[in-house]
Amino acid sequence: MPTIYAKTPAGLNEIETRARKLSPRLRSALILIDGKRSESELGKLVQQAEETLQALLEQGLIEAVATTSSKPPRDAGPASVPGPVSVPGPASVPGPASVPGGTAVLDVATTRREAVRAINELLGPEAEMLALKIERANDELALRAALERAVAYIANARGGGAAAQFTAKFLIGL
Structure with missing residues (x-):
């Protein structure tokens, strides 16, 4: 089952500060990691995806937040992830919410x-x-x-x- 990755607080900090002076390949991959793309999707966008993801994981800049199956349940709501990131399934992206009135x-x-x-x-x-x-x-x-x-x-x-x-x-x- 493909894994979905999200930036950790350290990863978000690295995007803002460039403190670790990542290589262009690692930095580009970190930017593309959004808590929604699976490793197979990232593999189409990033050169040497497996090594790149492993390097970002080892540095604590990303974390695995979910695994996907080939067919997500139709009635599943968004999955909560620790921190500010939420990973909805493809069929469950919430739209505008109703409020009283x-x-x-x-x-x-x-x-x-x-x-x-x-x-x-x-x-x-x-x-x-x-x-x-x-x-x-x-x-x-x-x-x-x-x-x-x-x-x-x-x-x-x-x-x-x-x-x-x-x-x-x-x-x-x-």
Whole structure:
């Protein structure tokens, strides 16, 4: 069963500070680890994935947070992970939550996590600073500002179509 990895607090600190002066391969892999991608998915994105993941594990920058089966249960909710990371199954990503009065409320943590993943997939290692800004957003206003900045960067790097898709997925309704 494939393993899913997430950054530890030390890994998040390394992304911000570069204190350990990781090699470009290790740093790129650390950026791509988001608590959702399995080791097989990471293997498609990272050179020498097995050795790279092992090195990050040994340095305490990532940790295994879940294993996936080939078919996740349809009714399973998000799995809790110690710390700020939550790993939902592919079929169980929560949408906007209802509050008394019938209005929908954006799940900032879910949007933030999904946006970081989308940015990393669209831009790869170039997304590092954008991903950090999105990860730091603690409320809807800060998240909107970070996402708008990401849309401008995506439009410049990948074109208007990619930017429009990102906008439709993450900014409409925010």
